[in-house]
Amino acid sequence: MIWIRNLIYWLLLLIVTPLCFLGLFIAAPLPRRTRHVFGESWAKIMLWLLVHVVGLKYRVIGAENIPSVPSIICSKHQSGWETLALQKIFPSQIYVAKRELLWLPFFGWGLALMNPIAINRSDRARANDRMLKQGLERKKHGFWITVFPEGTRTKPGVAGKYKHGAARMSRQLDMPLVPVAHNAGEFWPRNAFLKYPGEITVVIGPAIYPQDGVGPEAMTQQAQQWIEARQQEIGGVGPFAHPDDKRRRLDRPAAA
Template sequence: MLYIRNLIYWLVLVIITPPMFLLILPAALIPKGANRVGRAWALILMWLLKNVIGLKYRVIGRENIPTQPSIICSKHQSGWETLALQEVFPLHVYVAKKELFKLPFFGWGLKIAKTIGIDRKNTAQANRQLIEQGLARKKEGFWIAIFPEGTRLPPGQRGRYKLGAARMAKMFKMDLVPVALNSGEFWPRNAFLKYPGEVTMVIGKPVAYDSGTADNMMSECENWIESQQRQIEGTGPFAAHRTNN
């Protein structure tokens, strides 16, 4: 049954993505219109994950979400959070590698929805793109979501937290909102199969943009996220302690 449920998920994904992309085109003429269509696409997939796959989730700390646009600074373990953050947080744009824009329909939609595309092979260029595009998105009233480790990492692993999020926070006067999650224990990286269970997402209190240097802000964000990771990890079929056995 797990294979059949996953096949249904992927079939629906393939079927709905082209027409949703076509909806994005006229919606892009309206401020934030393309992003609202993109969110609708994500919510459809979240419904499938819950009701077809059986992959549910709970949120701890929802009351910590600020009322003003901020920068979401999230752990990244799977594709799940790219969908779930859109259901939990106000309308936002992601920071992503620009290579994704080449993907048919999905990537084209990302570009039209004003995703901040960066060149990860060129650090100096990536920093300029973050600042220039990020400032434009802020002026348009968007939140910004970034994965500070830069890529998806398996449960139990910790990458180097880059300073881009904190630098944007200080320059744009937007607080950082740290997010911990254990999605990779149910949806492994690059895996066809997703597994039933309950993902835990924990949202921390915002780190104020004027609370210290960019290094201090990112250090605070990193320490909080990783401390939460230790508390919520170990429940799914692909938890680190299980995959290591």
């Protein structure tokens, strides 16, 4: 049954994607916020298909913590699911992405029209400067900015090294930093063809506001501690959960 559901999902993806991207290319001369709708629509359709075809549902905890002003979304990165879901959960946003993604045929070209902040991670100094300059420009257009502070996807139960770019942007652009935890990787393994049914949990934390005397290192540490603590609380439910998270979840009833 999982195979059949996934085959239907991929078939519909192959039908919907060219149509949405064609609309995005046609809308290229239009204002940024207008053409952004086409990319967001594609993400929301894919999310709908995951829920209703694959059976991969989700719940959001802490939606009341979403600020009313453009902010920096500082999210855990485990799969491709969150790149879709965050566009449904939060207001219009752009991503900080590695430059190489823009070179991919069709997907990369479409991504380029979605106003990302594309950085060369091998040139750290210029990458930081680019993030700040383009981040200010995106903020002026009313976009939120999504950053995966670990820089790449990590397996469930694993914490990567959190970089300070999100906190640095928060301070220099005067934007709240919103930590986000989720367990999507337990149902959608990295580079996997099959996505598994179940319920992903997304937890949105209280915004971290820039303060005088609090540097990006301290802000990053605060976000990391909150995210990783939530990861332990929500982990251990999916078929690809880390063994330690599974044991921790099994031990909870006995501990209670």
